[in-house]
Amino acid sequence: MSNVSNLLVLPRLRVQNANAISSPMTWGFPAMSALVGLMHALERKLCAAGTNIAFEQVGVICHDFEAQATEGGYIRGFHLTRNPVDKTGGTAAIVEEGRIHLDITLVFAVDTAADENEHAQIVEKVAQTVAGMRIAGGSVVPNRSVPSYKQRPQWVTLDDDEGERQKQFAKLKRRWLPGFALTLRDDYLTEHLQTLQQQNPDASLLDAWLDLSRLNHHCTLENEDEPNEKPVWQVRRPYRGWLVPIPVGYGAISDLFTPGEVANARDAKTHFRFVESLYSMGEWVSPHRMKQPEDLLWYVDNNEEAGLYRLNNDYHLRATAQ
Incomplete structure (x- = not known):
């Protein structure tokens, strides 16, 4: 993806x-x-309200969360x-529903022909x-845990000069702390599959994902020669x-079925296809470790011929190059 020019930030x-x-399979x-x-x-x-704007990508930074689930135990x-x-x-x-309270910042990559004087009106x-x-099914409520000035939405026009662009992003990253941004690590999944296949040639992507x-x-054992040596348990972390x-x-x-061909479809005017979830690995990364705004942004990366309707994020491209 090309470098973004405008960011619209909805903090806290x-x-x-x-x-x-x-x-x-995940929660x-x-x-x-x-x-x-x-x-x-x-x-x-x-657009229906007369504001001509296009959102190309979105990123999320989580500052706090409170899962509505029992605590303690496995x-x-x-x-x-x-x-x-x-x-x-x-x-x-009772229909089981998993709920969570979140404190998040949303970052949108914006494409618009609006004049600079209109940016404040668009943000509002x-x-x-x-x-x-x-x-995500949740209601937006007033955030009493942070001062109001930290919740002001912001439009950021990124400079074409790389040095100035980095300074702008550095200011944004400081405002997003403490918090963690969700990124994609397809590279870890692929690399770990190769590691498992060295031990077991029949290992699959599912095995790598579960592992x-x-x-x-x-x-x-710290000293295998000692007969009464106590074992030491450690967590194996490949990454x-x-x-x-x-x-x-x-x-x-x-x-891919034509509109109206499948009975009881939600929309009789749109093509229909049965699908299942696609899985990968993600990494929560502190914003201060990111080099540019594109690191935290997600975008649609469909391949209809292959039957793939998925999202992508390019953080791993820069992370592996470091």
């Missing part, structure tokens, strides 16, 4: 009861597809709510619109950093 949004279940933070969906919905709302359970009685007056079943319009929208997703403990399993989009498991 407090989101209540967002969806903590990001896919059938703990909303999927990036939910935030990209917010970006597209926001763009449509603004097994956790979500805090569930009892639904109202059904139409017969009987007790309705965006902030007002987002305040009435859902973010990176869990804590692997192994036992060592440094805060790695997490994440969904990155969807892969097709059927042909």
Whole structure:
């Protein structure tokens, strides 16, 4: 992706009861597809209101989170709510929902022909619109934990000069601390698969993904010659950093059907295809470690011929080059 020219920053949004279940196999933070969906919905709302603006990419920095789940032990359970009685007056079943409270900053890459004098009006319009929208199913509520001046939305026009651009980004990074930005590490998954296949040629990408997703403990003896030597348990970490399993989009498991061909589809005017979740590895990175704004931004990277509808992030391209 080319360098972005404009950033629109919505700092310190407090989101209540967002969806903590990001896919059938992962939980703990909303999927990036939910935030990209917010970006597209926001763009449509603004265009319908007469604000000509296009959002190209989105990034997220998480400052705080509070999962609505039991604490302690290896097994956790979500805090569930009892639904109202059904139409017969009987007790309705509990539908398990994972919820999480978030304190996040959203960063959008913006493309617009608006004059510089209009930027302040656009920022205010965006902030007002987002305040009435859902973010990953959660409600935007007033954030009482930080001063109001730290919550002011901001438009940043990045300079063409690389030196000035770095100074601008350095100021932004300081404002985003403390916090962590979610990035993509496809490279770790590919590299770890090669490592596993050296030990087991039949190892698959799923094996590599599961191995990176869990804590692997192994036992060592400080002195193997001592008969009563106590074992030392350590966690095997093939890579440094805060790695997490994440969904990155969807892969097709059927042909592409014409509009209206599949019964009971939600939209009878749009092509339809059955899909399943795609998974990869993500890394939470402190913003101060990033070199340029593109490091934290996610964008749509579909390949319809291959049946791939996924998101991408280019942080790993620069991280491996360091």
